[in-house]
Amino acid sequence: ALKKFPSPPGHWFFGHILQLRRLDEECVQMLEKRVVSYDTCFVHWYSILPGLACNNAEAIKTVIKASSPKGNWFYNLARPWLGHGLLAVNDQRWSRNRRLLTSAFHYDILKTYIQVYNDCVDITIDKWNSLTDQGESFNIYDDLKLLTLDTIMQTAFSLNLNCQTSGKNHPYVLASR
Numbered sequence: 001a002l003k004k005f006p007s008p009p010g011h012w013f014f015g016h017i018l019q020l021r022r023l024d025e026e027c028v029q030m031l032e033k034r035v036v037s038y039d040t041c042f043v044h045w046y047s048i049l050p051g052l053a054c055n056n057a058e059a060i061k062t063v064i065k066a067s068s069p070k071g072n073w074f075y076n077l078a079r080p081w082l083g084h085g086l087l088a089v090n091d092q093r094w095s096r097n098r099r100l101l102t103s104a105f106h107y108d109i110l111k112t113y114i115q116v117y118n119d120c121v122d123i124t125i126d127k128w129n130s131l132t133d134q135g136e137s138f139n140i141y142d143d144l145k146l147l148t149l150d151t152i153m154q155t156a157f158s159l160n161l162n163c164q165t166s167g168k169n170h171p172y173v174l175a176s177r
Helices: 025-037 057-065 072-082 091-104 107-111 114-133 140-157 163-169 171-175
Strands: 041-046 049-054
Touching: 049 057, 114 140, 114 163, 140 163, 140 171, 163 171
Parallel strands: none
Antiparallel strands: 041 049
């Protein structure tokens, strides 16, 4: 099905692997040009494995809502890590799981948590601003993990851990490693 999508020219065997092997400034500029060139979606080929890149909200919505069967060979390999959740199942189980999750993530429910999201993100941005003011480079991975933990704890459990401000030494952060 992905062969019907447009694709930039690539090597007959390697596909686009050679173009995408390093994520440097040149690669990012090439990807930006591709997003402009292709209105909705395009396919990158990693040898014989396709990767669909969508750059349009409506196209992404269509792909996500599609109930078309998923390639069993990939999901059989990934099932030990993914389990039998929404990503790795087909047919009735997929429809049932999606129906159960859709109501939990309805806009009206998520709208009540906007202030929590904003407060948590403000802490992260303040932290990054202070680091950039000092001219330091930093890894955002740990900060994003703490942001995610703070957000989940406040929205799901109504518990304000403030682990972003206390950092990696917070007892809960240490216990959850």
